[in-house]
Amino acid sequence: MILPPVRYVRPQSVAEAASLLAAIDGAAVLAGGQTMINALKLDLVQPTALVDVHRLEELRGIEVADDGSLVIGAATTYAEIAASPVVRHHQPSVADMAAGLVDRQVRNRGTIGGNCCLNDPTNNFPPLLTALGAWFHITSTAGWRSITADTLFAGSLATALRPGELLMSVRLKPLPEGTRIVHRHLQLAADSWALARVVVRLDVIDGRVEDARVVLGAVPGSPLRLATVEQALLGHPADTRLTDAALTAFDEADVETVGDAHASAAYRLEMTRVQLRRALDDAVERSVAA
Amino acid sequence: MSTTTQTSTETGTRAWTGRAMPRKEDDRLLRAEGEFGDDTPIHRLGHVFFVRSPYAHARITGIDVSAATRVPGYLGCLLPEEAASLTEPFMEIQGPPEGAEPEVDRCLAGGGVVRFVGEPVVAVAADSREAARDAAAAVAVDYEPLRPVVDARDAVTPDAPVIHAQTKTNVAWEGLYDWGDVEFALEHADHVISVDELHFHRFSSTPLECMVVTAQYDPGTDFFHITGGCAMPQITTLMMASAMRHPAERIRIVSKDIGGSFGVKIGMYVPATAVALLARKLRRPLRWTETRTEHHYMGGHGNERWFRDVKLAVQDDGTVLGLTYEALDDVGAYTRYEPLGAAIWTQVANAAYQLKHLKVRYRSVYTNKGPVHPNRGYSRLQHMWVVERMMDIAAHKLGFDPVGFRLKNYVQPNQYPYTTVNGCVYDSGDLPLSLRKALDLIDYEDARRLQERARGTGKRIGIGIGSTLDSGTNNFAQARLINPHLPFAGNTEGGLVRLGADGTVYAVTGGVAFGQGHETTVAQVVADLLGLTYDDITVHRGGDSALSAQTGFSGSYASQFAVTGIGAIINATRKLSHEIQLVAGAVLGAAPEDIVLEGGLAKVRDDAERALPFDAIAGIVHFAPGSLPPEVADEVGLVGRAVYRAPFELPDLEEKFGNLTLTYATQIHACVLEIDEETGQTAILRYGMVDDCGTPINPMVIEGQVHGATAHGISAALFEHFGYDADGQLTAANFYDYHAATAYDMPSLRYDNVVSPSPFTPIGAKGMGEGGGAPLHAICAAIQDAVGDHGMILDSYNPPEHVLRALRGADAEKVKVD
Amino acid sequence: MTVADHTTVESPAPDVHAIEVVVDGRTEEGTVSSRTLLVHWLRDELDKRGPKIGCDTGNCGACTVRWNGRLAKSCMILAVQADGTEVDTAASLAAEDGTLNNLQQCFKKHHALQCGYCTSGMLMTATDLLESGEEITDRSVRRALKGNICRCTGYENIVRAIRAAAGQDVQKPHGHEEGEAQ
Structure with a gap:
């Protein structure tokens, strides 16, 4: 399929990229292009120009900061994340997710930054990074800022990025000892997009839930945190009763699902509940096992 | 029944065939x-780029191409009025309803109305x-939306909008098939299983290469040269010729490698006409490369069918007597190859069973959806699916063992040739043996134990059988069941085999391959007949209407190449052999019938000293005809061109009775699947x-074709659905939303075979490849087996949500036992 | 929608670019517009028939190439992005004289292709998998092929061919005779 007319520029530095984004009205960032190019083909986006940041070394790479945080450059590919022993050591759930994303070809091109900035409700990273409490480092000609996942992800296909801003990196603070991350999703096929997605994070200290995040994907507004469920989990013993407590607190009115060719809204909602229960059971099981 | 050809065994060797x-084909494809x-x-x-309708049903109120003309590189465009003035409406099988005009079907939206989302309105060309x-994007079309009809059940209600104003009804064709006495059977049967409604969903084989049409017009000779993946070249030529008012012999259609068709590319003539008209108008070679999205809009969907008021008559001892239903076949916005599907299904009226009574009221119905085209298993798989569903439901409801129930009712090995309720003749087979082998492939007894052990674990195991036929080699007289005025009868295919000036052999078949390996199988057969090696034979790639190898029905569809294509090649090779014998006999001083072809030589039988190599024979004929006796030189051209005629008679149109198909390949599938009771997700554990x-x-x-048909069926049963929303918008317009199974989705496939030679064909082979949709039958049966008779599987599409609903008892009330 | 007027828009982002790419070992130069996809440049300008187009959404993998040694779908790369890089298509797999490599021979022996349209992409993905050093099993091969759609073979023979290329003993095609001519 032929792309609509669009211009292309490849800056040599982040500073130049920021200037270009500021100077060109309607410019968009091109990172791995694994969603952007298709969105262009299908006329879903209409940028005037693409500012290609994929080769910028400043946006790539994986390192551990002085405070022990894992910092992943926005243009780092899924394959690089999956292959990184550092990510595997510090944030195994991020490594697992990167290793399973889409397919071999796309993993070589798709970037964590692109996945987050497009924030398609079917994307995998936004719910996980929300559960992990990720911080996003953003730059522009006006300066830089850091925002949390809760701020960045502003609803389906929407982010808090302002025109001219460029995502630099994703920062993940070290997880407390005893944190459980469980990601569960349900697909039409062994190999398709998710009909329901849940990420559960439990920080368990001395057998009690110290902090909890329960995030839904594949729903409008994704990633969607379930505040009432999180609240119900706080302080709860990390045992088999935890799941019931969470499900009791789960108010389906908090979640809007939409039907499509593959599943009705009601089914998606019900499956969200099933995945939530399974994720919590897994988290508790791992917690008990640990 | 007699056959028109000798078998290849007349040459005594089968060194390559079999x-x-x-x-x-592989070397060039592997080397890119x-x-x-x-x-x-x-x-x-x-x-060329098409401007397409965003509406399912709308009146076109204005078209403005002025902005397009300003796009750099713009060459020109074709508008609906121009297309209408330059063309006749496409030929239609059904003809107009009594007292009505025909529907308007042209290469661009006809009659000022668009009738499905994605219908071409303007064709735009640029350099x-x-x-x-860009030019197409700059064309502005104004529409006045009309109420769409998306569901065939709504389309037949009195207040439904009429999609083709001229025909005054959404029923494109209607007919009653009534064989035996089903009322008597239902009245006197021990049991009647009734189902209110079953639904066979819309999907397509979606070949990986979409359609491509390249049209070149030569004004000097007034010739159109069309290149593209044409699955039925002569019919395509005829459709284009009559539409464009152009002599068919001045349209040449060439195809080379084709990236799949599975039937749907038979619809090529519609866009090809627009491209050809523009190429002539602009005096430029033009190409239209269909996108995946366009292909999903109009590249051809398989028939969606509703079965209503379905009744199966069954005796206490498990004997099935008869079946009746009403069919609403949703053909989409234009009939195109339809309503032939209304006749095609009757090739397998009995499915795999000894039914005695069958009554079907069949209606082909327009909706504001993409037009259907013949798709792998065309029209037969829908009927066989409903028969298999009913057999399965009956077994569950009446407590029969699903294996024993099928074995009892299958057409038995000693009954062949078996005449069906409607006069079709099943040629050969061994269904009981096939079923036993299929059950072995899934280790049936072990699977039943697995099923027991799974109880209470949150997972359920289901085991399903799919029994199906692959009817091949059409008797085109069946089109007369739809319209008695049509001139069709029987079926032929063409073939051409020639000895070139240097003695090399070149074979051309009228069949057009898109992956079935025709070059390979033709070479195997020709090599045997000429006493050459497989490597000695060059086979023409693709099709070329100028090479005289084609007949009217030429092409690849309806599982027939092994019979018609190979039959024609055998006949053509025999003609060539005869000419070689004439020449060798004259030169060697022997009677032609004493010349044998072996090892690249034409030899005098039992005389090792007297032989001529093929290159010498070719040299004499091409360059030294003066050295031959005139009566030989006048006769030989070293080109064997022949047809294979399938031995058919006209059916009785009143009774709708007669043989409609020459061969019936069979496929029995068996599968074991696992269902997650909470989510309805299925996983196939074993598949045979x-x-x-x-x-x-x-x-x-053959094994490769079975694998491929199996993947299509599994994917269709679980993942693929051309759904439309209430506004008539297609919800699966690309491979993101239309999930074609990947390797990761597919189970390992276990294959076995049975060989029941056909008594009716040149070498005992039967056409195959379509596969009859067996996985749809087997998977539905397996899900039903897992569910028990709590809920009923009444839809061919079973994504997790449908399965979960069935586990909760959905549709149980639609099935009654009397 | 409106069409950008190519002559009057002033933008720091140019619309046309000169590129130089090493394709299948040969340096190729070209001029491409910003929006030209790599797959179109390879096909239309260089007559490279390995990469094919089968979808609009990056799902089918028929356009798979190796880009600087990494597997990628050339329908989701702009041609201009390939400037100064190396691209290998399926045309690079066979020997100079056309002799099929081991993987290609296994595809042929195991009937792992029918229409051939997906084949180049399949070969590129399989090559990448086999060179990765990852464990080769039925499951791992199927997983590696997730991004390549085939509508003819049902994948079974492709999986077998790849495992055979890895030296595994897999089921031969039906009717195969020992010592059968290749």
């Missing part, structure tokens, strides 16, 4: 040296792909297929 020869539709470089090639896209297509020409190719 073996798993590696394919001739194939030539598909969009591969051919052409000087000054322009590109690059980009410019064509047993194929019987008579004498194999290349068993490796």
Whole structure:
């Protein structure tokens, strides 16, 4: 399929990229292009120009900061994340997710930054990074800022990025000892997009839930945190009763699902509940096992 | 029944036929040296882009192309009025309803109305792909939306909007099939299983290469040269010729490598007409390269069908007597190849069973959806699916063992040739043996134990059987069941085999391959008949209407190549052999019948000293005809061109009775699947297929076809659905939303076969490849087996949500036992 | 929608670019517009028939190439992005004289292709998998092929061919005779 007319520029530095984004009205960032190019083909986006940041070394790479945080450059590919022993050591759930994303070809091109900035409700990273409490480092000609996942992800296909801003990196603070991350999703096929997605994070200290995040994907507004469920989990013993407590607190009115060719809204909602229960059971099981 | 050809055994050798020869096609394809539709470089090639309707049903109130004309590279466009003035409406099988005009079907939206989302309205040409896209995007079309009809059940209600104003009804064709006495059977049967409604969903084989049409017009000779993946070249030529008021002999259609068709590319003539008209108007070679999205809109969907008021009559001892239902076949916005599907299903009226009574009221119904085209298993798989569903439901409801119930009712090995309720003749087979082998492939007894052990674990195991036929080689007289005025009867295919000036052999078949390995199987057969090696034979790639190998029905569809294509090649090779014998006999001083062809030589029988190599024979005929006796020189051209005629008679149109198909390959599938009770997700644990297509020409190719048909069926049963929303918008317009199974989705496939040679065909082979949709039958049965008779599986599409609903008892009330 | 007027828009982002790419070992120069996809440049300008187009959404993998040694779908790369890089298509797999490599021979022997349209992409993905050093099993091969759609073979023979290329003993095609001519 032929792309609509669009211009292309490849800056040599982040500073130049920021200037270009500021100077060109309607410019968009091109990172791995694994969603952007298709969105262009299908006329879903209409940028005037693409500012290609994929080769910028400043946006790539994986390192551990002085405070022990894992910092992943926005243009780092899924394959690089999956292959990184550092990510595997510090944030195994991020490594697992990167290793399973889409397919071999796309993993070589798709970037964590692109996945987050497009924030398609079917994307995998936004719910996980929300559960992990990720911080996003953003730059522009006006300066830089850091925002949390809760701020960045502003609803389906929407982010808090302002025109001219460029995502630099994703920062993940070290997880407390005893944190459980469980990601569960349900697909039409062994190999398709998710009909329901849940990420559960439990920080368990001395057998009690110290902090909890329960995030839904594949729903409008994704990633969607379930505040009432999180609240119900706080302080709860990390045992088999935890799941019931969470499900009791789960108010389906908090979640809007939409039907499509593959599943009705009601089914998606019900499956969200099933995945939530399974994720919590897994988290508790791992917690008990640990 | 007699056959028109001798078998190849007359030459005494079968050195190549029947073996798993590696394919001739493979080297070029593996080296990326194939030539598909969009591969051919052409000087000054322009590109066509279609402006398509965003509405399912709307009146066109204005078209403004002025902005398009300002796009750099713009060459020109074709508008609906211009197309209407330059063309006749496409030929239709059904003809107009009594007292009405025909529907308007042209290459661009006809009659000022669009009738499905994605219907072409304007064709725009430009000197690059980009410019064509931009120019098309700059065309402004104004529409006045009309109420769409999306569901065939709504389309037949009195207040439904009429999609074709001229025909005054959404029923494109209506007919009653009534064989035996089903009322009597229902009245007197021990049991009647009734189902209110079953639904066979819309999907397509969606070939990986979409359609590509390259049209070149030569004003000097007034010739159109069309290149593209044309699955039925002569019919396509005829459709285009009559539409464009152009002599068919001045339209040449060439195909090279084709990236799949599975039937749907039969619809090529519609866009090809628009491209050809523009090429002539602009005096530029033009190419239209269909996008995936366009293909999903109008590349051809399989028939969606509703079965209503379905009744099956069954005796206490498990004997099935008869079946009746009403069919609403949703053909989409235009009939195109339809309503032929209304007749095609009757080829397998009995499915695999000894039904005695069958009554079907069948209606082909227009809706505001993409037009259907013949798709792998065309129209038969829908009927066989409903028969298999009813057999399965009856077994559950009446407590029969699903294996024993099928074994009892299958057409039995000693009954062949078996005449069906409607006069079709099942040629051969061994269904009980096939079923036993299929059950072995899934280790049936073990699977039943697995099923027991799974109880209470949150997972359920289901075991399902799919019994199906692959009817091949049409008797086109069946079109007269739809319209008695049609001139069709029987079926032929053409073939041409020639000895070139240097003695090399070149074979051309009228069949057009899109992956079935025709070059391979033709070479195997020709090599045997001429006493040459497999490598000695060059087979023409693709099709070329100028090469005289084609007949009217030429092409690849309806599982027939092993019979018609190979039959024609055998006949053509025999003609060539005869000419070689004439020449060798004259030169060697022997009677032609004493010349045998062996090892590249024409030899006098029992005389090793007297022989001529083929290159010498070719040299004499091509360059020294003066040295031959005149009566030989006048007769030989070293080109054997022949047809194979399938031995058919006209059916009785009143009774709708007669043989409609020459061969019936069988496939029995068995599968074991696991269902998650909470989510309805299915996972196939074991999958086995047993194929019987008579004498194999290349068993490796056959196994490959079975694998492919199985994947289509599994994917269709679980993932693929051309759904439309209430506004008539297609919800699966690309491979993101239309999930074609990947390797990761597919189970390992276990294959076995049975060989029941056909008594009616040249070498005992049967056409095969379509596969009859067996996985749809088997998977539905397996889900039903897992669910028990709590809920009922009444839809061919079973994504997790449907399965979960069934587990909760959905549709149980639609099934009654009396 | 409106069409950008190519002559009057002033933008720091140019619309046309000169590129130089090493394709299948040969340096190729070209001029491409910003929006030209790599797959179109390879096909239309260089007559490379390996990469094919089968979808609009990056799902089918028929356009798979190796880009600087990494597997990628050339329908989701702009041609201009390939400037100064190396691209290998399926045309690079066979020997100079056309002799099929081991993987290609296994595809042929195991009937792992029918229409051949997906084949180049399949070969590129399989090559990448086999060279990765990852464990080769039925499951791992199927997983590696997730991004390549085939509508003819049902994948079974492709999986077998790849495992055979890895030296595994897999089921031969039906009717195969020992010592059968290749």
